[in-house]
Amino acid sequence: MSSEYGDSTRSVRAGLPEPIPGQPFLPGPVLASTFALDPTTGPVPGVDSYGRPDSSTRRRLEAAIGELEGGECLAFATGMAAISALLLTALASGDEVILPADGYYLTRTWANQALPPRGVTVSTTPTAGRYPSFAGVRLVLLESPANPGLDVCDIAALARAAHDAGALVAVDNTTATPLGQSPLALGADVVVASGTKALTGHSDMLIGYVATRDPDLLAGMRTWRNGTGGIPGNFDAWLAHRSLGTLDLRLARQSENAAAIAAALVGHPAVRSVRWPGLPDDPSYVVAARQMRRIPGIVTFELSSADAVQAFFAATRLVIPATSFGGLHTTGDRRAQWGDEAPPGLVRLSCGIEDPADLLADILGALSKL
Numbered sequence: 466m467s468s469e470y471g472d473s474t475r476s477v478r479a480g481l482p483e484p485i486p487g488q489p490f491l492p493g494p495v496l497a498s499t500f501a502l503d504p505t506t507g508p509v510p511g512v513d514s515y516g517r518p519d520s521s522t523r524r525r526l527e528a529a530i531g532e533l534e535g536g537e538c539l540a541f542a543t544g545m546a547a548i549s550a551l552l553l554t555a556l557a558s559g560d561e562v563i564l565p566a567d568g569y570y571l572t573r574t575w576a577n578q579a580l581p582p583r584g585v586t587v588s589t590t591p592t593a594g595r596y597p598s599f600a601g602v603r604l605v606l607l608e609s610p611a612n613p614g615l616d617v618c619d620i621a622a623l624a625r626a627a628h629d630a631g632a633l634v635a636v637d638n639t640t641a642t643p644l645g646q647s648p649l650a651l652g653a654d655v656v657v658a659s660g661t662k663a664l665t666g667h668s669d670m671l672i673g674y675v676a677t678r679d680p681d682l683l684a685g686m687r688t689w690r691n692g693t694g695g696i697p698g699n700f701d702a703w704l705a706h707r708s709l710g711t712l713d714l715r716l717a718r719q720s721e722n723a724a725a726i727a728a729a730l731v732g733h734p735a736v737r738s739v740r741w742p743g744l745p746d747d748p749s750y751v752v753a754a755r756q757m758r759r760i761p762g763i764v765t766f767e768l769s770s771a772d773a774v775q776a777f778f779a780a781t782r783l784v785i786p787a788t789s790f791g792g793l794h795t796t797g798d799r800r801a802q803w804g805d806e807a808p809p810g811l812v813r814l815s816c817g818i819e820d821p822a823d824l825l826a827d828i829l830g831a832l833s834k835l
């Protein structure tokens with residue numbers, strides 16, 4: 466779907482075949498691993514033969530995400546499968562990788578376990594900077610906005626600096642989604658993401674993807690995926706594609722809810738601090754306003770203690786205590802309970818699509834009981 470169209474048009478039509486009378490707009494999932502081969506030609510590219518290397522259901526999802534990200538997409542079983550595929554194929558012994566110090570904690574934890582024994586040096590830098598010289602660095606992985614602190618970095622400026630030093634740039638686009646920002650257009654070499662969050666948005670599946678315009682990176686990750694087998698099943702690939710159609714609508718409501726809640730939390734006596742990159746006073750505001758097309762529905766705020774967070778969850782009726790984010794239902798997660806280096810009272814609130822007035826009344830009511 467051409468980029469002349471708006472976000473909702475692009476997301477509802479992404480990856481769909483031309484309409485065929487009597488057929489669904491999005492063909493159903495192909496629930497098979499093995500397909501009949503042409504007895505004379507044998508396997509033919511683009512025709513289903515065996516599900517691990519390729520499948521028509523997955524290919525349609527990849528075409529859809531690829532259209533939205535502006536590159537070639539490969540879908541993976543989870544976001545971590547996608548991130549590890551990039552790091553394990555783009556890096557070799559003697560290389561250095563820079564990871565966000567404040568991004569998704571498992572990326573950092575896993576990389577620190579898996580990469581040094583393979584001869585790769587892992588360094589970390591806070592998303593908001595200052596960034597070191599990229600001389601001698603092979604790959605810079607950015608996460609903007611970073612989860613859970615919501616700091617933002619200037620992707621275009623960092624991509625220029627990294628390229629000048631000969632480094633590759635990857636961006637974890639999980640929080641923003643391809644409708645929130647376009648890292649490849651900003652100069653990144655590759656996007657990695659968890660589609661488990663807002664991209665699919667119904668808290669009913671795990672999936673991940675990479676997207677790139679670099680044929681060598683793509684080929685390396687395709688070979689890796691085929692050899693390690695970390696593909697999403699066809700039902701999940703279809704479900705993800707089905708869910709993309711409402712991405713624009715879901716993000717719009719989530720962002721509207723976040724704007725209302727963030728504004729209400731600022732200066733609230735029970736709340737120590739609030740982060741939402743759409744607040745004009747937020748440290749991320751200026752860069753986010755320049756490089757993002759929309760601000761995600763995640764608000765991070767700090768209460769006085771872990772006990773205060775427990776009391777908040779006990780008092781709210783609409784905020785479900787749960788990890789992950791980007792779903793239809795509003796959820797809240799005390800990040801320190803997972804091993805994130807976050808203060809004990811830090812809550813990552815993921816705004817769902819409930820009515821803003823209901824959510825606001827519920828959250829303010831719960832805070833008033835602390």
Ligand SMILES: Cc1ncc(COP(=O)(O)O)c(C=O)c1O
Pocket residue numbers: 543544545546569608612637639640658659660661671672673789
């Ligand atoms: C920013 C970010 N990247 C990657 C992941 C990993 O995604 P998955 O759980 O689909 O493996 C997460 C999960 O929370 C995340 O928040």
